[in-house]
Amino acid sequence: MLAAERREHLLGLLARQGKVVAKDVAAELGISEDSVRRDLRDLAAEGLCHRVYGGALPVSPAVADYAARQTVTPDGKRKVAAAAAALIRPDSALILDGGTTALAVAESLPPELACTVITHSPTIAAALVAHPKAEIFLLGGRIFKHSAVACGAAAVEAAQQISADLCFLGVTGVHPEAGLTTGDADEAAMKRALAARAADTHILASSEKIGTASRFRVLPLEAVTTVITDATAHPALDALRAQSVEIRTAP
Structure with a gap:
């Protein structure tokens, strides 16, 4: 051959x-x-x-830079964002990770929803400034330009001082063997720090991330509450369900 x-x-x-x-x-x-x-x-x-x-x-195709990722499956990200926003109860506190799908979640929050949003993404904080009933807490640190988020020791330390009801976490890959992964070690550490401060952690995973992997593990699959995705038919989804991972399919 x-x-x-x-x-x-x-x-x-x-x-x-x-x-x-x-x-x-x-x-x-x-x-x-x-x-x-x-x-x-x-x-x-x-x-x-x-x-x-x-x-x-x-x-994973989601390791492209932030600007390029904004053009990848925008409809799927909006569906995932809408399903995530539906989980947020009035007066709850939520941690919102950075990235394009998380930004779609911020944009999906109903204007009448009173909530507290904790984020390490200046982009998401800026998007919520005009939200009439959202209180915003921005965690600071070194800005990782690839995802437009704060990372590093200062950001992790800041994250350890907060707590929330929900955490919506973005990853670049969801794979039944590799678990939940991303392309940068510091960003993976920051995501772990954020997830550790919430009662429930939900993974935002548009269809292009299902069945793919990146270099650095964020969390094992059993550490999260649900994986929210617009993917409906993929062999990886069956394998994930076989491991008792709850899959929430965005309509």
């Missing part, structure tokens, strides 16, 4: 099965594991897969 054919075969496995196991592909094709690993390295260098021990997982 030519290298180009192996490449297409690997990409097909990622699309159909949600992972590639190097030793299984090597046995199937009658080639060495080194050849498979070399092909996976080449695909990873092009941003077409996420390498893990023993193989690879589908790479």
Whole structure:
């Protein structure tokens, strides 16, 4: 089999099965594991897969910069945001993570809803300034420009001083084996700090994030209350439900 054919075969496995196991592909094709690993390295260098021990997982498209992510599945993000906003009760306190889906949640809050919003995203804080009944607490720290959020030691320390009823957390990947992941270590740490300060944590995951993975784990799947998604038919969803993960499908 030519290298180009192996490449297409690997990409097909990622699309159909949600992972590639190097030793299984090597046995199937009658080639060495080194050849498979070399092909996976080449695909990873092009941003077409996420390498893990023993193989690879589908790479998340949500690792693009903030401006680019605003154009990715905007309808799906609005559906997820509406489903998330419906969970917020009057006079509750919520932690709202950064990112484009979280911004859609802020924009979905009914103007008559009285609530307290705690966020480390200047973008979200600014979007809520005109909300008549939302009290806003902005956590400060070093701004991670990729997601327009505060991260680092100062931001984590600030997060440890607050508490909330709900936390709406964005991730770049939701995968039944890799768990909940994102592309930056400091951002992953900040997300963990935020989730630890809420009674319930809900994951905002538009369809392009389901079945994909990024480099840094945020939380294990069992640590969250629900995964809110607009995806309706994906093999990863069945695998997540088999692990007792509650999936809330946005209408």
